[in-house]
Amino acid sequence: MLISTKGRYALRVLIDMAEHSGNEYIKLKDIAERQEISEKYLESIVKQLVIRNIVVGLRGKGGGYKLSKPADEIVVGDVLRFMEGSLAPVACLEESGATCPRAAECRTLTFWRGLDETIRRYTDSFTVADLTRTDNAGFDYII
Amino acid sequence: MLISTKGRYALRVLIDMAEHSGNEYIKLKDIAERQEISEKYLESIVKQLVIRNIVVGLRGKGGGYKLSKPADEIVVGDVLRFMEGSLAPVACLEESGATCPRAAECRTLTFWRGLDETIRRYTDSFTVADLTRTDNAGFDYII
DNA sequence: TATCAACATACTGTTATAATAGGGAAACGG
DNA sequence: CCGTTTCCCTATTATAACAGTATGTTGATA
Numbered sequence: 591m592l593i594s595t596k597g598r599y600a601l602r603v604l605i606d607m608a609e610h611s612g613n614e615y616i617k618l619k620d621i622a623e624r625q626e627i628s629e630k631y632l633e634s635i636v637k638q639l640v641i642r643n644i645v646v647g648l649r650g651k652g653g654g655y656k657l658s659k660p661a662d663e664i665v666v667g668d669v670l671r672f673m674e675g676s677l678a679p680v681a682c683l684e685e686s687g688a689t690c691p692r693a694a695e696c697r698t699l700t701f702w703r704g705l706d707e708t709i710r711r712y713t714d715s716f717t718v719a720d721l722t723r724t725d726n727a728g729f730d731y732i733i
Numbered sequence: 734m735l736i737s738t739k740g741r742y743a744l745r746v747l748i749d750m751a752e753h754s755g756n757e758y759i760k761l762k763d764i765a766e767r768q769e770i771s772e773k774y775l776e777s778i779v780k781q782l783v784i785r786n787i788v789v790g791l792r793g794k795g796g797g798y799k800l801s802k803p804a805d806e807i808v809v810g811d812v813l814r815f816m817e818g819s820l821a822p823v824a825c826l827e828e829s830g831a832t833c834p835r836a837a838e839c840r841t842l843t844f845w846r847g848l849d850e851t852i853r854r855y856t857d858s859f860t861v862a863d864l865t866r867t868d869n870a871g872f873d874y875i876i
Numbered sequence: 877t878a879t880c881a882a883c884a885t886a887c888t889g890t891t892a893t894a895a896t897a898g899g900g901a902a903a904c905g906g
Numbered sequence: 907c908c909g910t911t912t913c914c915c916t917a918t919t920a921t922a923a924c925a926g927t928a929t930g931t932t933g934a935t936a
Binding site: 594595596628630631634648649650651652653 | 895901905
Binding site for chain 2: 591592593598601602605626666678679680681692697698701702704705708709712713716721722
């Protein structure tokens with residue numbers, strides 16, 4: 591599985607914020623109820639989004655979270671990559687990983703690089719704003 | 734990680750067979766040595782390939798494994814899909830999985846379907862024969 | 877019939893996932 | 907200033923998959 595609940599839930603949180611925010615802060619409790627996701631689990635996910643400055647939080651009454659920038663400036667691929675650590679389809683292509691000693695003679699490496707690039711291109715071609723549209727505009731992947 | 738060692742090793746085994754077979758059976762021990770993979774672990778992988786009739790085995794002296802059909806008839810996507818169980822990028826798109834009750838209202842489903850389709854197209858555009866070529870012909874994914 | 881190699885089953889250490897539990901710190905409203 | 911609200915922080919845990927290891931059995935060949 592390329593994408594776990596971390597990446598999936600993070601996207602849903604961002605979309606929810608984009609659709610419900612009138613520049614006000616939204617309580618995590620509300621998002622959790624709308625999305626039917628455990629509030630406590632969402633906390634750990636939103637925490638990452640705060641660290642990455644995708645989202646800002648405010649404590650106390652009237653507090654909550656909101657997007658730190660317009661939804662059309664948040665690239666889906668970026669969100670998924672840091673929530674998952676990496677979107678590399680195979681271990682040998684992970685950013686942090688040591689290069690495989692067999693790389694020079696590897697028959698499959700070029701194939702994996704191509705798959706990695708294909709995934710990158712697709713995920714980077716969408717912003718959170720694209721996903722808020724219900725008419726599915728922007729989904730031109732069907733040739 | 735979309736692809737584990739199961740899928741990666743399976744591909745390497747098939748490529749190895751395609752490159753070293755003169756229609757003779759190849760010992761798993763030889764493949765394991767060339768590929769630097771544990772012979773015992775390879776057994777569990779090749780077993781799946783036999784079940785799927787990609788490879789045939791022969792016991793006893795002079796025995797081993799060989800491809801059951803020409804390398805250019807073995808689609809990489811097929812091999813990866815059954816070795817990994819699924820290549821779906823998210824749980825909600827797995828063949829066996831029950832459909833998500835939120836599917837009708839899900840903002841992200843179309844996005845995931847597009848990613849799934851993108852991965853399928855790429856992996857289905859290669860055969861094992863393509864990967865045996867050292868000149869990387871066929872890798873036209875770079876536009 | 878001895879050998880060789882595929883076939884079969886069971887077990888194990890490690891890691892990631894998907895949470896849950898419980899409290900602490902800051903901001904705002906009154 | 908005080909108490910409620912809401913974010914923030916640190917464990918802990920159950921489950922499952924991954925990546926192998928170990929041991930033994932069956933069947934073909936020379």
